[in-house]
Amino acid sequence: MMALSDFNSNFLLILRWSHIMAGITWIGLLYFFNFVNVPFQGVLEKELKPRVNPILLSRALWWFRWAAMVTLFVGLILFVVKYGVGGESTGLLRGDDGKLSGRAAWIMFGMSLGIVMWFNVWFVIWPAQKQILTWMKAGQTPPEMAGLAKRALLFSRTNTYLSGPMLFGMIAPNNYGAFSLCSVVTVSVFSTVIMWGLIKMSHKVGQTV
Numbered sequence: 001m002m003a004l005s006d007f008n009s010n011f012l013l014i015l016r017w018s019h020i021m022a023g024i025t026w027i028g029l030l031y032f033f034n035f036v037n038v039p040f041q042g043v044l045e046k047e048l049k050p051r052v053n054p055i056l057l058s059r060a061l062w063w064f065r066w067a068a069m070v071t072l073f074v075g076l077i078l079f080v081v082k083y084g085v086g087g088e089s090t091g092l093l094r095g096d097d098g099k100l101s102g103r104a105a106w107i108m109f110g111m112s113l114g115i116v117m118w119f120n121v122w123f124v125i126w127p128a129q130k131q132i133l134t135w136m137k138a139g140q141t142p143p144e145m146a147g148l149a150k151r152a153l154l155f156s157r158t159n160t161y162l163s164g165p166m167l168f169g170m171i172a173p174n175n176y177g178a179f180s181l182c183s184v185v186t187v188s189v190f191s192t193v194i195m196w197g198l199i200k201m202s203h204k205v206g207q208t209v
């Protein structure tokens with residue numbers, strides 16, 4: 001018969017696996033929007049937009065927002081199981097000195113960024129895109145449309161920049177325990193520069209077969 005500890009670790013493994021599967025779906029689509037779709041929209045003929053975008057983007061946005069939801073939901077369960085309910089007994093939450101452990105600090109840093117990103121998806125990017133696609137489908141281009149598109153882009157870019165440090169916060173607990181302001185700043189600056197370069201590059205690459 002399976003021991004209780006085996007059950008717990010198998011349960012944790014399935015939680016982590018589902019969390020990462022959903023997470024890569026979400027962040028993969030975020031990168032698709034930022035590195036592929038933004039340059040694509042820049043060269044797509046205006047007349048084609050109402051024919052292409054509602055069909056393509058409503059599907060992409062469905063996977064995007066629900067993957068974000070599943071990632072958050074499973075991530076919060078993971079947090080409660082590892083740091084909340086079992087955390088005190090497994091020693092993950094607090095170090096020997098009784099203070100918040102480096103491991104817990106990293107995951108809280110990653111989770112905070114992840115939660116901001118989830119909020120941006122559900123309460124800024126999706127409502128704006130939903131309105132834009134509805135207008136497009138009806139063949140309307142009201143003056144507010146450009147403002148909404150700008151807002152969606154700004155928040156989508158913000159999420160792209162946040163994704164680097166967020167993911168570092170996710171993997172640091174298992175690979176790198178020490179937490180300090182210096183490492184947070186280093187990771188954030190390093191990842192911001194890389195993202196900036198990738199966004200710039202996305203307008204130039206892959207234009208020919």
Ligand code: HEM
Nearest residue numbers: 016023024071072075076078079107111114115170173174
């Ligand atoms: C949206 C909010 C999120 C929350 C609340 C959350 C929560 C968590 C928690 C509690 C853990 C366990 C940490 C540990 O083992 O000490 C974790 C691990 C992880 N998360 Fe997230 N997460 C979020 C978003 C994401 C996203 C978007 C991704 C992208 C792929 C991601 C990828 C990972 C990875 C790769 C691990 C490491 C698993 C391991 O090493 O076992 N998470 N997350």
